[in-house]
Amino acid sequence: MEATQRQEKQFNVIPIMISLLMAGFIGLFFETALNMAFSDLMRVFYINAATVQWLTTGYLLTIGILVPISALLIQWFSTRKLFITSVIFSILGTIISAIAPIFGILLMGRMLQAIGTGLLLPLMYNVVLVIVLPKKRGTAMGLIGLVMMTSLALGPTISGLVIDTLSYHWLFWLAIPFYIIALLCSVFYMQNVSTVTKPKIDLWSILLSTVGFGGMVYGFSGVGKGESTSIVIVTLIVGVLSLFLFSTRQFSIKSPIVNLRAFKQPMFALGALMVVVNMIIILTANLLLPIYLQDGMAFTALIAGLILLPGGILNGIMAPINGRLFDRFGPKWLVIPGFIIAFVALWFFSTIESGTSVKVIIGLYMCLMLGTSMVMMPAQTNGLNQLDADLYPHGSAIINTMQQVAGALGTATAATMMTVGQQSYLANVAAPANAGNIAASLTAGVQNAFIFAMVVAAIGLVLAFFIKRVKVRD
Structure with missing residues (x-):
């Protein structure tokens, strides 16, 4: 234990965390911020909704492809080089996006941003696992949760304010x-925290991973964006088949790109599943509520963002608090109540109507964000704690990859359930083209999608009863 503490003291933990959290905040901010500018971008570049959505789909695809091979990159390059590279890619992508004269260049800038974020996310978790003692990891992971959820919560609100007062260019x-501050901090303070072993690179694994995860993310995203059914089915089949071959290959080669043996640890496997469930709940709500607040209740984008802001801020504030509670009491007494609170909030959301009070929506969303914050960090940290040190990069890569796939799966399924609900309502009314019936169909569709989220939360609650605290030695 004393040796471990001496090892921890060799790291400049505070400046390293500042560098990671600042870059992570901006990277995740752009996952939601740019959506508010889509209307302006469609007008400026003379493009339609299907085209502008590539700014999100391309971003998710890039991260979905890059994150799975991050475990290999962490073993090939020093922490310092990887972090500086991720920030440089982010800066280049941001500048290119800000000055882009045509949509194609804006998309290229967006992809460069995604490369930076895709390198950063697994690296951030791996660094924390190495430099922070197990008994303090809950608090450290809570800080990451604070930054992540605050950035996602502030994205739509800040974006709406900047677009209304300046222009979308100023978002970049x-x-x-x-980014420059994070880069300077990394130049002066970032240290190499992992051992560079340079294992053999298996090109077939990289190819299968790229096609598999890329196909899954694109396929699920395509469902939510109204892509051709045949394209979606073919893409998903190719993705699933590639992932099967990829998984089989990881168990048969000496130096796997992603060591799937991490799933042999039951609490890691359970924690990863609960993270997926939680991400589906969060992203389903974050898809449905902005649509309903703007199209169903006639609020502006800025007002809709402000309505959701208190819940997002609460989620961020609770992350470090839940981290401390996890360090003290373990995961069970957080994740079980968390899923119960989320389930109840989703049940009330499944009865939402155009006349529902704004105060009620704010209160329910705050409850939902409270519940999900009680699940995310404890489930993830408890699972990673069960892994040996040599599996940290692989565990981080697995969870981050599953989060991206869950994001695409959750939003696609929620969008599909909403469409099914709308079509079912209109099929049973005498005048489906009537404006009142169209508005009512949106309500029915949103209610239907929230029922889907409620079922997902119920599955999470069942899983939560099997979680056990992982005992780790300092």
Whole structure:
């Protein structure tokens, strides 16, 4: 234990965490911020909704492809080089996006941003697992949760404010100073925290991983964006088949790209599943509520963002608090009540109507964000704690990859359930083209999608009863 403590003291934990959290905040901010600018971008570049959605689909695809091979990159390159590279890619992508004269260049900038974020996310978790003692990991992971959820919560609100007062270009220009600060901190303070072993690179695994995860993310995203059914089915089949071959190959080669033996640890496997369930709940709500607040209740984008802001901020504030509670009491007494609170909030959301009070929506969303915050960090940290040190990069890569796939799966399924609900309602009314019936169909569709989220939360609650605290030695 004393040796471990001496090892921990060799790291400049505070400046390292500042560098990671600042870059992570801006990277995740852009996952939600740019959506609010889609209307402006469609007008400026003379493109339609299907085209502009590639700014999100391309971003998710890039991260979905890059994150699975991050475990290999962490073993090939030093922490310092990887972090500096991720920030440089982010800065280049942000500048290109800010000055892009045509949509194609804007998309290229967006993909470069995604490369930076895709490198950063697994690296951030791996660094924390190495430099922070197990008894303090809950608190450290809570800080990451604070930054992640606050950035996602502030994204739509800040974006709406900037677009209304300035222009979408300023979303990018305002981010650059923060990236530069993170870069300077990394140059002076970032240390190498993992051992560079340079294992053999298996090109077939990289190819199968790229096609598999890329196909899954694209396929699920295509469902939510109204892509051709045949394209979606073919893409998903190719993705699933590639992932099967990829998984089989990882068990048969000496140096796997992603060591799937991490799933042999029951609490890691359970924690990863609960993270997926939690991400589906969060992203389903974050898809449905902005649509309903704007199209069903006639609020502006900025007002809709402000309505959701208190819940997002509460989620961020609770992350470090839940981290401390996890360190003290373990995961069970957080994840079980968390899923119960989320389930109840989703049940009330499944009865939402155009006349529902704004105060009620704010309160329910705050409850939902409280519940999900009680699940995310404890489930993830408890699972990673069960892994040996040599599996940390692989565990981080697995969870981050599953989060991206869950994001695509959750939003696609929620969008499909909403469409099914709308079509079912209109099929049973005399005048489906009537404006009142169209508005009512949106309500029915949103209610239907929230029932889907409620079922997912119920599955999470069942899983939560099997979680046990992992005992780790310092």
